Amino acid sequence: xxxxxxxxxxxxxxxxxxxxxxxxxxxxxxxSFNEVNKSNIAWKRFTFDNWLYVCNKQEVCEAFGNSxxxxxxxxAISTALGxxxxxxxxxxxxxxxxxxxxxxxxxMATPEVVMGAGLAAQFLNVGVAKGFWTIVxxxxxxxxxxxxxxxxxxxxxxDPKLEExxxxxxxxxxxxxxxxTFPLLLPGIAAAAMLSFALSFDDFxxxxxxxxxxxxxxxxxxxxxxxxxPPEANVVGSGxxxxxxxxxxxxxxxxxxxxxxxxx
Amino acid sequence: MATDFxxxxxxxxxxxxxxxxxxxxxxxxxxxxxxxxxFFALLGPSGCGKTTTLRIVAGLEEATxxxxxxxxxxxxxTKPHERPVNTVFQNxxxxxxxxxxxxxxxxLRQRKIKEPLAKATEALQMVELEHLGNRKPQQLSGGxxxxxxxxxxxxxxxxxxxxxxxxGALDLKLRRQMQVELKAIQMxxxxxxxxxxxxxxxxxxxxxxxxxxxxxxxxxxxxxxxxYDRPKTAFVARFLGQSNIFVGEVVxxxxxxxxxxxxxxxxxAPKSRSEKHSGKVAIGVRPEKAxxxxxxxxxDSNHNLVGPGEIIDIRFTGVSNQYLIDIPGFGDITxxxxxxxxxxxxxxxxxxxxxxxxxxxxxxxxxPPKADNDGE
Numbered sequence: 343x344x345x346x347x348x349x350x351x352x353x354x355x356x357x358x359x360x361x362x363x364x365x366x367x368x369x370x371x372x373x374s375f376n377e378v379n380k381s382n383i384a385w386k387r388f389t390f391d392n393w394l395y396v397c398n399k400q401e402v403c404e405a406f407g408n409s410x411x412x413x414x415x416x417x418a419i420s421t422a423l424g425x426x427x428x429x430x431x432x433x434x435x436x437x438x439x440x441x442x443x444x445x446x447x448x449x450m451a452t453p454e455v456v457m458g459a460g461l462a463a464q465f466l467n468v469g470v471a472k473g474f475w476t477i478v479x480x481x482x483x484x485x486x487x488x489x490x491x492x493x494x495x496x497x498x499x500x501d502p503k504l505e506e507x508x509x510x511x512x513x514x515x516x517x518x519x520x521x522x523t524f525p526l527l528l529p530g531i532a533a534a535a536m537l538s539f540a541l542s543f544d545d546f547x548x549x550x551x552x553x554x555x556x557x558x559x560x561x562x563x564x565x566x567x568x569x570x571x572p573p574e575a576n577v578v579g580s581g582x583x584x585x586x587x588x589x590x591x592x593x594x595x596x597x598x599x600x601x602x603x604x605x606x
Numbered sequence: 607m608a609t610d611f612x613x614x615x616x617x618x619x620x621x622x623x624x625x626x627x628x629x630x631x632x633x634x635x636x637x638x639x640x641x642x643x644x645f646f647a648l649l650g651p652s653g654c655g656k657t658t659t660l661r662i663v664a665g666l667e668e669a670t671x672x673x674x675x676x677x678x679x680x681x682x683x684t685k686p687h688e689r690p691v692n693t694v695f696q697n698x699x700x701x702x703x704x705x706x707x708x709x710x711x712x713x714l715r716q717r718k719i720k721e722p723l724a725k726a727t728e729a730l731q732m733v734e735l736e737h738l739g740n741r742k743p744q745q746l747s748g749g750x751x752x753x754x755x756x757x758x759x760x761x762x763x764x765x766x767x768x769x770x771x772x773x774g775a776l777d778l779k780l781r782r783q784m785q786v787e788l789k790a791i792q793m794x795x796x797x798x799x800x801x802x803x804x805x806x807x808x809x810x811x812x813x814x815x816x817x818x819x820x821x822x823x824x825x826x827x828x829x830x831x832x833x834y835d836r837p838k839t840a841f842v843a844r845f846l847g848q849s850n851i852f853v854g855e856v857v858x859x860x861x862x863x864x865x866x867x868x869x870x871x872x873x874x875a876p877k878s879r880s881e882k883h884s885g886k887v888a889i890g891v892r893p894e895k896a897x898x899x900x901x902x903x904x905x906d907s908n909h910n911l912v913g914p915g916e917i918i919d920i921r922f923t924g925v926s927n928q929y930l931i932d933i934p935g936f937g938d939i940t941x942x943x944x945x946x947x948x949x950x951x952x953x954x955x956x957x958x959x960x961x962x963x964x965x966x967x968x969x970x971x972x973x974p975p976k977a978d979n980d981g982e
Binding site: 510522 | 664665666685686687691692693695696697699700701702703712713716717742744745758762
């Protein structure tokens with residue numbers, strides 16, 4: 343048999359890449375079960391205590407709670423606002439449409455450091471005390487762009503005839519939106535919300551500039567890393583990872599089942 | 607609310623409709639009256655303004671000028687959902703996130719009609735799809751989707767049903783079958799149908815009245831037979847079926863006929879079937895009304911005769927052949943001859959004379975962009 347380099351090279355390369363990306367995740371997961379007294383760098387003994395009493399380390403839970411609250415509020419605002427903007431940009435021709443498109447692209451193109459610092463300067467100028475709500479404002483600002491881009495792609499695939507059919511079948515503007523437009527855009531809106539949540543939840547740079555004394559989970563981990571990250575943080579990180587993977591798997595399985603059903 | 611729902615159709619009247627879009631005028635000046643219960647077809651090439659007209663009636667587009675009256679009531683200022691009108695859209699526009707039954711029940715639910723699902727099931731029975739109520743629209747074939755779209759509109763018993771090229775996406779055989787069904791349903795429910803199409807066969811087959819539209823105006827309107835028998839403009843003569851059209855100066859006029867000179871050959875038409883009686887006139891004849899002769903025939907003055915010419919093309923279409931005859935010094939003329947005996951009746955290259963009865967000729971009000979006789 344002739345030796346083929348490509349036959350071995352590609353699988354090896356893929357396996358290596360997979361291992362490489364998995365190492366830190368596996369490390370975090372494994373060390374969430376480590377019994378620790380000072381630092382969580384060397385393995386000592388297996389324990390479930392970190393998972394069972396995760397809120398014993400109060401700062402971890404507080405930071406985590408803050409991050410969740412901020413991500414939920416910022417996502418709710420940017421999803422609602424972004425969906426409306428996406429529909430407007432996708433469906434209507436109006437003055438300032440291209441300018442709006444450009445402005446929405448800017449936060450994605452601007453380095454986070456610049457945006458964080460710039461925003462911090464604005465809060466200082468206006469005299470707003472930094473804290474929970476300034477983080478929310480900052481997060482809405484940069485997640486909005488991603489929501490608009492994601493939902494706009496969905497709007498582009500939505501046949502305007504469907505909305506016209508709704509109007510023709512005695513639906514007024516709001517009925518047509520809630521019974522036709524919204525359900526059809528929902529997959530896009532849900533994807534945008536998840537993306538927005540993930541971006542907000544693990545943002546560090548912009549948050550660092552605009553948080554003041556308020557702490558978030560990424561900020562806590564960054565600060566704690568100097569002294570050694572507590573295993574409770576590993577628990578939170580692993581937990582988030584597991585939940586995210588579970589959601590993705592459920593969505594995938596449901597989508598493939600639906601495709602199979604439609605094919606029948 | 608202007609939504610009064612009736613068991614029978616109502617009449618539609620368009621008064622001085624004009625629609626301008628940035629850069630062009632889609633509808634020039636349209637007046638139209640469709641009596642209640644009629645199957646009316648708006649026929650024209652793409653871009654002639656027929657779909658825009660339909661959208662103005664539905665309320666999806668607002669006319670720049672003019673009024674829309676349904677059952678004598680002015681609905682010009684009202685929203686689509688306030689009009690007693692339903693549309694069957696070109697690609698059906700079925701809601702993909704709802705079951706077939708829910709699609710049909712949508713209009714009923716919006717109007718808060720009692721027992722929407724029972725009534726929707728009834729409507730699906732009418733189109734023989736009650737067994738597919740739980741499916742999603744994308745699981746149906748094109749023909750089935752078309753029927754669901756029809757049921758979804760008809761279940762509301764609109765005063766006026768609008769059909770926007772409803773059969774355009776179906777293959778030929780299914781299209782012919784749906785034409786028969788659609789016509790039968792219209793007779794059964796007695797609603798007013800306004801059907802927009804570019805398929806002349808479809809329009810002639812189904813409609814009580816056909817209006818031929820071109821460049822945002824109605825060129826001619828009437829029963830399909832009348833329209834076919836006596837087109838008044840060159841556009842209608844060629845859009846609705848085929849026509850041979852010859853152009854020339856009127857050289858002879860008597861009590862009943864006018865005659866034009868076409869490169870030395872005389873072509874006549876009855877005065878009663880001509881729009882113009884002097885100057886440069888276009889006279890036409892349908893290809894199936896003309897016959898060819900292998901020997902020069904002896905004919906009276908009730909016939910037009912041209913020739914001799916050579917058969918330069920024969921197209922087989924099944925029941926008949928289309929013969930293209932080139933007559934030197936005169937021009938080209940198309941003749942349809944049925945394949946009752948042998949096919950083709952004469953061979954390519956044969957020399958023939960062509961004749962047709964003067965009473966079958968028609969005189970047009972305008973001149974075609976290109977006539978069939980040489981030099982015009």
